[in-house]
Amino acid sequence: MFANAYQGRRVFVTGHTGFKGSWLAAWLTRLGATVAGFSDGIPTEPSHFAAMHLDAHLEDLRGDIRDRQGMVDAVRRFKPEVVFHLAAQALVRKSYEDPAGTFEANMLGTMNVLEAVRACPSVRAVVMITSDKCYRNDEWVWGYRETDHLGGYDPYSASKGCAEIIAHSYFKSFFGDPVNAPYCATTRAGNVIGGGDWAADRIVPDCARAWSEGREVEIRSPHATRPWQHVLEPLSGYLWLGARLLDNGNAPFDPRGQAYNFGPAADVNNTVAEVVEALARHWPGFESQMDAAGQAGMKECTLLKLCCDKALAHLGWKATLSFDETIRYTAEWYHRFYRGRDGATPPDMLDFSLGQIAAYVNAAEQRGQVWVR
Numbered sequence: 001m002f003a004n005a006y007q008g009r010r011v012f013v014t015g016h017t018g019f020k021g022s023w024l025a026a027w028l029t030r031l032g033a034t035v036a037g038f039s040d041g042i043p044t045e046p047s048h049f050a051a052m053h054l055d056a057h058l059e060d061l062r063g064d065i066r067d068r069q070g071m072v073d074a075v076r077r078f079k080p081e082v083v084f085h086l087a088a089q090a091l092v093r094k095s096y097e098d099p100a101g102t103f104e105a106n107m108l109g110t111m112n113v114l115e116a117v118r119a120c121p122s123v124r125a126v127v128m129i130t131s132d133k134c135y136r137n138d139e140w141v142w143g144y145r146e147t148d149h150l151g152g153y154d155p156y157s158a159s160k161g162c163a164e165i166i167a168h169s170y171f172k173s174f175f176g177d178p179v180n181a182p183y184c185a186t187t188r189a190g191n192v193i194g195g196g197d198w199a200a201d202r203i204v205p206d207c208a209r210a211w212s213e214g215r216e217v218e219i220r221s222p223h224a225t226r227p228w229q230h231v232l233e234p235l236s237g238y239l240w241l242g243a244r245l246l247d248n249g250n251a252p253f254d255p256r257g258q259a260y261n262f263g264p265a266a267d268v269n270n271t272v273a274e275v276v277e278a279l280a281r282h283w284p285g286f287e288s289q290m291d292a293a294g295q296a297g298m299k300e301c302t303l304l305k306l307c308c309d310k311a312l313a314h315l316g317w318k319a320t321l322s323f324d325e326t327i328r329y330t331a332e333w334y335h336r337f338y339r340g341r342d343g344a345t346p347p348d349m350l351d352f353s354l355g356q357i358a359a360y361v362n363a364a365e366q367r368g369q370v371w372v373r
Contacts, residue, residue, distance in 0.1 A: 001361060001372050005243035007032035010122070012080035014065060014113060015087030016058070017042045019197040020129075022049040023231050024084060024238065026350065027357055029057050031239075036078045038071070039087060040064045048196025051337065052350035065109035068116075075116035075123075082242055083126045083182075085113045088160075092133070093201045095156035106159035107166065114170040117182055125245035126175075126184040127238050128167045132227060132263065132306055134160035134188055143227075143266065143307030146188070146259040164188075164259065171257040183245040183256045189234035190227030190263035190306050193275075193326065195333020195353070197231075203272050204279065204330060211283050212338045222273035227263040227305045229319060230326040232360045237262035237317050240371040244315060253314035263306035264319045264326075278324070282331035316370035320363055329356055 011028050015021035016037025028035050036059035042049055049055070059078065063070045065087045075083070088106050089095065095102040110128065117123050133156060136149040150161035167186050175181040193204045203219065210217035237260065244255050270278075311317040321329070336352050365372045 002243040010080045011082045013084045014038045017049040021086045044198040068112040071112045072116045075120045079122040086129045092156045099155035103159045107162040110163040123182040128186045131160040133157040143305045145307045186259045192231045194231035208334045229264040234262040260311045261306040261308045268323045269305045278327040
């Protein structure tokens with residue numbers, strides 16, 4: 001799959017201990033890549049990274065993306081051919097508590113990764129991951145396109161808009177040589193859910209934590225809509241984009257220097273309440289309490305969706321799973337984790353996660369996805 005682009009490649013992943021980063025790193029090892037991960041620590045307890053014992057399957061590096069020289073040194077020592085940048089301060093509510101730290105991590109961290117790429121001649125492809133919240137949210141009903149205004153009300157969204165601007169400045173200023181420069185692109189994914197996420201103030205982890213303890217879960221924004229998608233959906237897009245960059249953009253549409261949305265189908269734009277109700281069908285007997293008053297004074301967009309026509313036209317990429325399948329994959333992972341708990345680490349979460357990747361690839365193949373070949 002992915003045109004066998006990662007077999008034997010050296011791949012550097014920032015944020016590999018996080019939710020998306022750990023799934024990406026596990027998939028890359030399955031694809032035959034030699035992976036190094038760079039992170040300042042494991043962000044949650046429990047964590048997907050620890051549950052899979054992923055440190056035994058890659059080079060597990062510790063450092064802060066705000067430390068430019070440390071980042072440069074780590075990349076130069078590993079000599080990667082591909083870089084995926086996912087490390088970030090990823091929570092809207094935390095960005096209100098620490099706006100300066102959020103801008104430092106998401107804006108300066110992006111710049112430091114790009115500086116490390118400039119200093120490492122081995123790098124051939126760079127995929128920079130930002131967020132669907134990088135767009136200025138006008139609460140309209142159609143999906144945001146890659147050419148829409150960047151920026152956001154809250155510090156997190158604004159920091160991701162800044163990261164996009166920095167990345168594309170570097171693409172144009174330093175990585176524009178069609179022969180010698182690394183080939184780069186940015187990606188913007190929708191709200192990602194799936195097994196192994198325990199971040200604060202996220203609806204699925206909140207449900208998993210509360211319901212595993214027999215508690216009612218409190219829902220702060222039940223009517224907010226998001227482009228919900230399983231974590232493997234955007235990761236398949238990132239990996240396919242990286243493969244296309246390694247191929248020097250040889251296709252009718254050149255992905256070099258471009259930005260791409262990776263989101264669910266246009267009709268998958270459910271409310272928070274619908275996500276909770278769907279999860280509850282897989283976790284019977286547990287309840288939720290909806291907070292009609294909203295978000296305790298903190299501004300957070302209530303209507304958000306992405307237009308992914310460009311990814312389809314340029315890359316042939318589209319989402320694979322339905323909303324119901326996304327919920328099922330997610331619920332099954334948490335069921336396996338909590339059923340296996342006896343005061344110790346649950347067994348075989350790496351095997352179970354790789355099994356979900358295999359099931360996802362099989363579904364993609366049955367539905368004719370181009371990246372499976």
